[in-house]
Amino acid sequence: MYSQIIDTIKQYDTIIIHRHVRPDPDAYGSQIGLKYILDHNYPQKRVLAAGEHDYNMDFLDFPDIVEDDDFEGALVIVTDTANTDRIDDQRYRSGAKLVKIDHHPNDDDYGDICQVDTKASSSSEMIYELFTYGQVEENWSMPDAGARLLYAGIIGDTGRFLFPSTTQKTFDVAGELIKYDFDRNELHNGMYEMDRKLLHLQGYMYQNFQMNEDGAAFVKITKDILAKFEVTPADTSLLVGSLGNVKGIKAWVILIEEDSEIRVRLRSKGPVINTLAKEFGGGGHPMASGAVAYSWDEADRVIGRLKEICAKA
Structure with missing residues (x-):
């Protein structure tokens, strides 16, 4: 399925990525982390992150301003969102094709392509797995900003690796991501310091x-x-x-x-x-x-x- 998603990504000039309302680190991590990966490997494409910004996520990143016209002929990818009611920005329906990438139970089987893995610790872990396929099949490389976002999504959804969803694979992925150049201390402070x-x-x-x-x-x-x-x-x-x-x-x-x-x-x-x-x-x-x-x-x-x-x- 990941190979099919990569083949689909290659076919579109505009890609708009959505996530769920009331975002958490995994929502931003999987959505904007994927954006950075696609931006880095397909600089000729236009890749946008949709949705309303939550100021609690200021330390992570910011979504883009997406116009109605941007959806015309675009590929829409929704990450970390189990059902359509929770997709932030209901214009997701306006694209040419829809892909779902999620780790929640698949109660709402939406999308032309639906990749769901309930054994994954997070959707960010799944985006890293997508990246590994792209690395082999299309010679993708990982930008530091993408690694930072995916790492944040993983530690957010695993409660710093304390939740039962954490597996050996989760630790392996996190071990690969920390090889990239980003400030983990600063990231952890942003996630866990409280007013x-x-x-x-x-x-x-x-x-x-x-x-x-x-x-x-x-x-x-x-x-x-x-x-x-x-x-x-x-x-x-x-x-x-x-x-x-x-x-x-x-x-x-x-x-x-x-x-x-x-x-x-x-x-x-x-x-x-x-x-x-x-x-x-x-x-x-x-x-x-x-x-x-x-x-x-x-x-x-x-x-x-x-x-x-x-x-x-």
């Missing part, structure tokens, strides 16, 4: 989360709490893994109140929770998923179902 107000909110979470005897935990962050700590809902994405340090915890949900919905962020140290996310219109990985609730009553039902899952685990 003081966010640390204060983290302290609130530690003081106010609730956990039952089965290891199911939750914390509610209302709009009032966000305002008190001067934190946006997007900022809280950096705190999702915080409760994983709690002894005895099996799975947890962080509920963040936004203007018209409640963001549901689920994480687990064992029980499968993406099935729970699907019950509430979401999805994701077995140990890391998300969904949306539209009232606190519905959010309480998420908590109730999480407790049931942990009781059976």
Whole structure:
């Protein structure tokens, strides 16, 4: 399949790469990392990264401004996005051909070419595998900027190699990427340093989360709490893994109140929770998923179902 993707890339003069809304390092890493690889190896092509920029990703890179006319006759590649509803910039439909490259469960089998590998730690790891095919078949080389982005995506989606999705292959890929010239220290600081107000909110979470005897935990962050700590809902994405340090915890949900919905962020140290996310219109990985609730009553039902899952685990 990777060979087919490379053959397809060669056929188009304009390539537009998309990723999911509310981007994380793997979304930017796979999307913009691929952009740098294609820019480097096909300088005659026009390669663009679409989507709305998230200022939390300033330390990584920035997407491009993409006009409607750019999609005419273009190849569209979507990375790290399980379903079409979550693709950032719905103009992805306007291209001539669509390619999906993703490591989430393939619940939405979209695209003319669909490369999904749920065993991959990240979509960035998959882009590196695509690169290795291009290296052999088309003599591709890796730019330093591309290696930096892919490395960031891998350590972001593996929680610095702590998550079960980390494999021997993941370490091998990371070992190859650190051979390139980029400042890992600076990159790690950008990914994991937090503003003081966010640390204060983290302290609130530690003081106010609730956990039952089965290891199911939750914390509610209302709009009032966000305002008190001067934190946006997007900022809280950096705190999702915080409760994983709690002894005895099996799975947890962080509920963040936004203007018209409640963001549901689920994480687990064992029980499968993406099935729970699907019950509430979401999805994701077995140990890391998300969904949306539209009232606190519905959010309480998420908590109730999480407790049931942990009781059976």
